[in-house]
Amino acid sequence: MPLLKTAGIVLKSRKWGEADRIVTFFTLKYGKIRGVARGARRMKSRFGSALEPFVHCDLDLYEKHGDSLYRISQADIRKSFYTLRDSLETISAAARLANLAGAITADGDAVPRIFHALLEGFHAVGESSDPSHSAALYEVEILRFAGYLPHLDRCTGCRSLQSGGAWFFSPRWGGTLCTPCARREPIPCPVVSPACLAFFRQALKMDPALLPRLKPGPSIRQELREVIELYVECVAGRRLPRRDGLLAAEATARYRSSRVSVAQGSSHRV
Numbered sequence: 001m002p003l004l005k006t007a008g009i010v011l012k013s014r015k016w017g018e019a020d021r022i023v024t025f026f027t028l029k030y031g032k033i034r035g036v037a038r039g040a041r042r043m044k045s046r047f048g049s050a051l052e053p054f055v056h057c058d059l060d061l062y063e064k065h066g067d068s069l070y071r072i073s074q075a076d077i078r079k080s081f082y083t084l085r086d087s088l089e090t091i092s093a094a095a096r097l098a099n100l101a102g103a104i105t106a107d108g109d110a111v112p113r114i115f116h117a118l119l120e121g122f123h124a125v126g127e128s129s130d131p132s133h134s135a136a137l138y139e140v141e142i143l144r145f146a147g148y149l150p151h152l153d154r155c156t157g158c159r160s161l162q163s164g165g166a167w168f169f170s171p172r173w174g175g176t177l178c179t180p181c182a183r184r185e186p187i188p189c190p191v192v193s194p195a196c197l198a199f200f201r202q203a204l205k206m207d208p209a210l211l212p213r214l215k216p217g218p219s220i221r222q223e224l225r226e227v228i229e230l231y232v233e234c235v236a237g238r239r240l241p242r243r244d245g246l247l248a249a250e251a252t253a254r255y256r257s258s259r260v261s262v263a264q265g266s267s268h269r270v
């Protein structure tokens, strides 16, 4: 079994057996993979907190012939993103990004640009005054690199540049629809206000690193978030968790237990 080395981001992690964990990573070289970390739940595990959700780490892995589960022999933290696990709002926002990256990529398909968008998204969420808005913008970046960039320059149904009324957003078409096309659409499409559409177009043209500088008003943020959530759910093929998702629930449970530990003076964070 050759040793494989790659950078990875923890998407989710669950208990396995008596002392192990099964961890899903989005890795730079091998895309989404799952691995087993033997003894990860023991008190003095060599993995420490490297297998917590959202951690960016350097991994040493072994691939066992005929088994889709890798063996994780080492995980060294590059950046723990522990502040993302400090509030339910940031846990929820970061979990949406992690879930989306996991949902729209196939196992073993390396997409380095999604890997970097996920990292940039975590940074943006951690520093944002509106984490769910920042997450929505980076969800679009992840969609872009998976080939699902929304098309907003014309009607995606009839190609018209005129809406003949309001513009709508079709999650199914992945773009704007004119009023006549929206009326024929079997699935209801939300109206997109001119201000929201202008902001969305601007965001798509920008360098992702500059996205955190955009500061739209509350109504545009709300409208944009709803449109992006609908689109993400359509592309991912299922409703992604909001506040009560599996990953968010697990991270939330750890958030609570870590607060208890802090109160008891026994918390250790990297």
Ligand SMILES: [Zn+2]
Pocket: 155, 156, 157, 158, 159, 160, 177, 178, 179, 180, 181, 182
């Ligand atoms: Zn049309």
